[in-house]
Amino acid sequence: MKKTYSEENYLKTIYHLGKSESKVSLKAIADALENNPASVIDMLRKLKEKELITYDKTQGAILTSPGEIAALDIIRKHRLWEVFLVEKLNYDWDEVHHIAEQLEHIHDEQLAKKLDDFLGNPEFDPHGDPIPASNGKMPVYANKRLSEFEINQTGTVGSVRDTSTPFLKYLKQLNLGLGSKIKVLDKLDFDQSMVITIDDSEPKTVSSKMTDNILLITA
Amino acid sequence: MKKTYSEENYLKTIYHLGKSESKVSLKAIADALENNPASVIDMLRKLKEKELITYDKTQGAILTSPGEIAALDIIRKHRLWEVFLVEKLNYDWDEVHHIAEQLEHIHDEQLAKKLDDFLGNPEFDPHGDPIPASNGKMPVYANKRLSEFEINQTGTVGSVRDTSTPFLKYLKQLNLGLGSKIKVLDKLDFDQSMVITIDDSEPKTVSSKMTDNILLITA
DNA sequence: GTTGTAAATTAGGTAAAACTAATTATGTAT
DNA sequence: ATACATAATTAGTTTTACCTAATTTACAAC
Numbered sequence: 001m002k003k004t005y006s007e008e009n010y011l012k013t014i015y016h017l018g019k020s021e022s023k024v025s026l027k028a029i030a031d032a033l034e035n036n037p038a039s040v041i042d043m044l045r046k047l048k049e050k051e052l053i054t055y056d057k058t059q060g061a062i063l064t065s066p067g068e069i070a071a072l073d074i075i076r077k078h079r080l081w082e083v084f085l086v087e088k089l090n091y092d093w094d095e096v097h098h099i100a101e102q103l104e105h106i107h108d109e110q111l112a113k114k115l116d117d118f119l120g121n122p123e124f125d126p127h128g129d130p131i132p133a134s135n136g137k138m139p140v141y142a143n144k145r146l147s148e149f150e151i152n153q154t155g156t157v158g159s160v161r162d163t164s165t166p167f168l169k170y171l172k173q174l175n176l177g178l179g180s181k182i183k184v185l186d187k188l189d190f191d192q193s194m195v196i197t198i199d200d201s202e203p204k205t206v207s208s209k210m211t212d213n214i215l216l217i218t219a
Numbered sequence: 220m221k222k223t224y225s226e227e228n229y230l231k232t233i234y235h236l237g238k239s240e241s242k243v244s245l246k247a248i249a250d251a252l253e254n255n256p257a258s259v260i261d262m263l264r265k266l267k268e269k270e271l272i273t274y275d276k277t278q279g280a281i282l283t284s285p286g287e288i289a290a291l292d293i294i295r296k297h298r299l300w301e302v303f304l305v306e307k308l309n310y311d312w313d314e315v316h317h318i319a320e321q322l323e324h325i326h327d328e329q330l331a332k333k334l335d336d337f338l339g340n341p342e343f344d345p346h347g348d349p350i351p352a353s354n355g356k357m358p359v360y361a362n363k364r365l366s367e368f369e370i371n372q373t374g375t376v377g378s379v380r381d382t383s384t385p386f387l388k389y390l391k392q393l394n395l396g397l398g399s400k401i402k403v404l405d406k407l408d409f410d411q412s413m414v415i416t417i418d419d420s421e422p423k424t425v426s427s428k429m430t431d432n433i434l435l436i437t438a
Numbered sequence: 439g440t441t442g443t444a445a446a447t448t449a450g451g452t453a454a455a456a457c458t459a460a461t462t463a464t465g466t467a468t
Numbered sequence: 469a470t471a472c473a474t475a476a477t478t479a480g481t482t483t484t485a486c487c488t489a490a491t492t493t494a495c496a497a498c
Contacts, residue, residue, distance in 0.1 A: 256477085
């Protein structure tokens, strides 16, 4: 089912709003798109008719499965084009958004895949946002240092910033690797060292030098 | 003055039709765009209002100077994107037209120039059509073999296909170089040799092997 | 519980760009 | 010169995606 430029923008907006808020209200969409609420309700009815969203006043707008697939497809194209503009055409990362807003609506069966391959299948766009795969899956990414965690917060180790042998040996000795589940039990104010559990084993104390170099995927 | 998608398509179409026919009739535009004549006349009035064309029933549509600049800008973008699609994304030359039709309408001040530089400032698109420079100038190009000329046709030598020393020496001896003006006086059926003048000097007879390797710019 | 405000909705309207159907103008052939 | 076909034009309609203005609904404060 082909979609108009405007429908695509609504789907994309509903997707983004749904990530940050639990309810996607008509008002929120109107604000995000800088459209009149009266215009928005028309479009919501149209998208509902096409079964791309569900909508009612109390639940707000929710993407159906086909709606989410469509939204992710547009976001994928948007982010791939941003990579192209920055890496190939030498735009600055802050100049590319409005161009990608146009490019994301180019329709062609093969285009996203060919562009993706040409760019070397990047996982993140120039702003660090993950690029959905063609099946809609987002790459999970490690974006938060262990040192920034609060007490009782948990996460999964996604990458390490220090790749020196001594550091990696130390991690091995701790039984900590990519995928390990970490929970912070305590944070010591005076030197920022932490008491943590690794995969629910016995608690261990680690230094701030260590926690600064571990990047985790938050839940 | 910013232009709509549709206005841009009309300007482009009028430009192309103007190259092949002396009068660009309403009917011709309607056929080219597969639009109803009634729709076309509305748009012609709008473009006339904006002083991008002149139009009347007897003269047909004629681009004004700003109209032609706008048309060439769109054609430039179309052809640059075609080069991108074929050379960078590995599309076949016959698959790219409908994608370029969409990409040509992307608006950004710097985009065409950056794309042009990225592609290495190509002079021709994958179909061999010349890419207008940003100032609207078309590269002149040698596209026709002397062997394909008719009797009495004239042209200017643009390039040679055989760059071997013996061939170039032979040309020098004939006083023929890039820029020489050629006129065909006669074509001999039995071996396809030709009688030509070079820069209006005395007639000379040249073989088909020679005429096959000379590319000319037609008037 | 009444009231005030924000959100949602309805009703009706506009602009762009297309359409159909009817009409007028033009040009060519006999 | 008339008639016929083709081209140009007019009038009125449709669709998409917006809008404004008025109304209704929801909910929080007192």
